[in-house]
Amino acid sequence: MKIHFIAIGGSAMHNLALALQQKGYTITGSDDIIYEPSKSRLEAKGLCPDEFGWFPKKITADLDAVILGMHAKPDNPELIKAQELDLKIYSYPEFIFEQSKYKTRVVIGGSHGKTTITSMILHVLHYHDKDVDYMVGAQLEGFETMVKLTEENDFIVLEGDEYLSSPIDRRPKFHLYKPNIALLSGIAWDHINVFPTFENYVEQFQVFVDSIVEGGSITYNSEDEEVVKVVEASKNQIRKIPYSAPEFTVEDGITYLETPEGEMPIEVFGRHNLNNLAGAKWICQHMGVDEDDFYEAIASFKGASKRLDKLAENSKSVIYKDFAHAPSKVKATLTAVREQYPDKKVVACLELHTYSSLNATFLKQYKNTLNNADTAVVFYSPEAVKIKKLDEVTTDQIKEAFEKEGLIVYTNPDAFKDFIFNLNMGNKALLLMSSGNYGGLDLEAVKKLID
Structure with missing residues (x-):
């Protein structure tokens, strides 16, 4: 496939571009400015635009798809040219779904904790050499990119962001993924520029829970009152599995997690991170990792990038x-x-x-x-x-x-x-x-x- 990225320099966008190049696709892109580390990472793979700006001449009839980033505006000249040529235009989440239609989609949603939980899951799977596709919002130790897409992997783990999909698609990203296995970590009003009332914001999570594939599951934080309301009110025919923070102690600046085998020191700390860990454990178990193997792997998890x-x-x-x-x-x-x-x-x-x-x-x-x-x-x-x-x-x-x-x-x-x-x-x-x-x-x- 031949794909062009409008606004290729974004954190998520450049990682998707790198992942698709790795998959064998022909990738081009444009942007009016690209910051580090995106710029160096694109340059290393020959994907950084020769000059910054928007160039309609890059949009040609032989493109299989155009992927539109949030940084672009609705009147972007490349977007207008793509519309004139009637090319297939995807938002980032739309394209991710297209790539994962025949996989088991694991989607981690919530106002807070989703990056850490997704990172914990990927760390555990990587530790046990279980290969999956993924999209996560932080650079992880041991992972070359934040996005991986293959033909052969059965699972894809996605961080489910509630922000908008693209300048011309005002749906929250996580409405488009249709999870088989989902997690909801918390609901606390954010993105006031898009969701002007708390009620409007909460509604997005109701849509997310209702979008889970029939017969799927929602693992949810029972310590969050709004999460409990949203999940328990859903009429969707899915399994509902609550979780809460496990017992832990802190001694001399070290956090010890209570496990069936006794106390275990861990690298992360704080009740919110122990709550995240409990959610990650359930999801890993849904994906075939037993409890003992989860604890063995999570002991070496040092945290998601930019988090503590x-x-x-x-x-x-x-x-x-x-x-x-x-x-x-x-x-x-x-x-x-x-x-x-x-x-x-x-x-x-x-x-x-x-x-x-x-x-x-x-x-x-x-x-x-x-x-x-x-x-x-x-x-x-x-x-x-x-x-x-x-x-x-x-x-x-x-x-x-x-x-x-x-x-x-x-x-x-x-x-x-x-x-x-x-x-x-x-x-x-x-x-x-x-x-x-x-x-x-x-x-x-x-x-x-x-x-």
């Missing part, structure tokens, strides 16, 4: 960076660090970076999320608010929303950096949370705080 990444550690202090930005993720991540290091002073720094987090209406969702910190800091850029064309957010609004006594708010990146680099790191756990870059904070320099 340990930047530096010495005998007295530790520094973590986490992708957390949504309220539920911020609270869970901070709670995990607090429980893991009960004898340290926890300094929690959150960057408000996403459209939702910079929305004055949404801010109240962050109430009490930073309460577990000894010192809590929020950083945001007023310039980012302007770029997103949102109403101005004030320091007072942020303090009122978080309801955290002593909350420090920075709007100037240099002032925030001064705070970080003047920290006395003795007996402290520093937690940096954001999907952004804290106004250009040098993380390599941050690591040296505890050299």
